Amino acid sequence: MTDEQGKGPQGPIRVAVLGARGRMGVEVCRAVEAAADMELVAALDQGDDLSAAAGAEVAVDFTTPDVVMDNLRWCVEAGVHAVVGTTGFTGRRLDQVRDWLAARPEVGAVIAPNFGIGAVLMMQFAERAARHFESVEIIEQHHPRKLDAPSGTATHTARRIAQARAEAGLGPAPDATKDEVPGARGADIDGVRVHAVRATGLVAHQEVLFGTAGETLTIRHDSYDRVSFMPGVLLAVRAVRTRPGLTIGLDPLLD
Ligand SMILES: NC(=O)C1=CN([C@@H]2O[C@H](COP(=O)(O)OP(=O)(O)OC[C@H]3O[C@@H](n4cnc5c(N)ncnc54)[C@H](O)[C@@H]3O)[C@@H](O)[C@H]2O)C=CC1
Numbered sequence: 001m002t003d004e005q006g007k008g009p010q011g012p013i014r015v016a017v018l019g020a021r022g023r024m025g026v027e028v029c030r031a032v033e034a035a036a037d038m039e040l041v042a043a044l045d046q047g048d049d050l051s052a053a054a055g056a057e058v059a060v061d062f063t064t065p066d067v068v069m070d071n072l073r074w075c076v077e078a079g080v081h082a083v084v085g086t087t088g089f090t091g092r093r094l095d096q097v098r099d100w101l102a103a104r105p106e107v108g109a110v111i112a113p114n115f116g117i118g119a120v121l122m123m124q125f126a127e128r129a130a131r132h133f134e135s136v137e138i139i140e141q142h143h144p145r146k147l148d149a150p151s152g153t154a155t156h157t158a159r160r161i162a163q164a165r166a167e168a169g170l171g172p173a174p175d176a177t178k179d180e181v182p183g184a185r186g187a188d189i190d191g192v193r194v195h196a197v198r199a200t201g202l203v204a205h206q207e208v209l210f211g212t213a214g215e216t217l218t219i220r221h222d223s224y225d226r227v228s229f230m231p232g233v234l235l236a237v238r239a240v241r242t243r244p245g246l247t248i249g250l251d252p253l254l255d
């Protein structure tokens with residue numbers, strides 16, 4: 001229940017942003033400050049002391065893959081719920097987060113490779129289509145300042161498609177390539193080829209190209225502006241306080 005300012009019975013949700021001076025962090029600070037039911041209590045970046053986030057109920061992390069695990073561990077141990085958009089989460093990293101959370105069962109963490117609602121749907125549609133096509137390739141396109149390739153979204157999509165193909169009994173996609181300049185066929189993520197494009201002017205875009213006899217299906221999503229991620233981030237901030245344990249992806253929150 002909320003009052004007319006949108007605040008809950010305990011007042012606004014106290015939010016800290018980690019990576020606050022980054023491209024996403026700046027946008028998240030703006031979105032939190034504009035949300036009637038939230039209060040930005042800490043905006044931290046590299047070199048700042050994390051203890052300044054101790055008064056937050058929820059910390060939102062958009063930093064880098066090499067620091068996100070330390071931040072997440074600090075959050076869980078401090079009893080601060082975490083909403084994480086930073087990429088680089090392997091199966092091993094997720095297991096590690098589950099272990100930390102097991103020791104603090106009241107704490108929640110939402111880790112999502114993409115907070116864009118359209119991107120979440122694009123991944124769902126791709127997973128659904130996967131069983132019907134013998135060929136599939138992913139082409140992701142991003143701004144050239146991105147540190148990781150392929151993107152977290154592309155990696156997550158490839159894994160979901162690979163799982164759906166395996167469940168449908170599909171073998172490897174046909175490919176007669178014998179002679180290849182290294183990289184020409186992209187990265188192999190669980191048997192799905194992923195191609196990463198970097199160009200000035202792009203923000204975040206992904207195409208999933210399916211093919212079978214006589215037809216192709218292309219599922220495409222474009223983020224033209226980082227505001228596209230904000231409804232998903234705010235949704236996760238609101239939800240994480242009542243979702244102890246690990247939530248991967250935004251899908252369960254949308255349903
Ligand atoms: N899940 C999603 O929907 C989205 C995820 N991302 C991911 O979020 C991450 C950040 O992306 P951008 O904002 O574009 O990068 P960015 O490079 O603009 O920002 C990262 C920020 O983190 C700061 N930082 C580094 N170490 C830190 C530390 N120990 N503590 C606090 N801050 C620290 C940096 O100084 C920088 O300001 C990337 O992994 C990116 O792939 C980006 C967009 C959407």
Ligand SMILES: O=C(O)C1=N[C@H](C(=O)O)C[C@H](O)C1
Nearest residue numbers: 087113114146151152153204
């Ligand atoms: O670095 C980015 O910009 C983005 N990173 C995420 C990813 O790697 O999937 C989400 C989105 O693609 C934007």
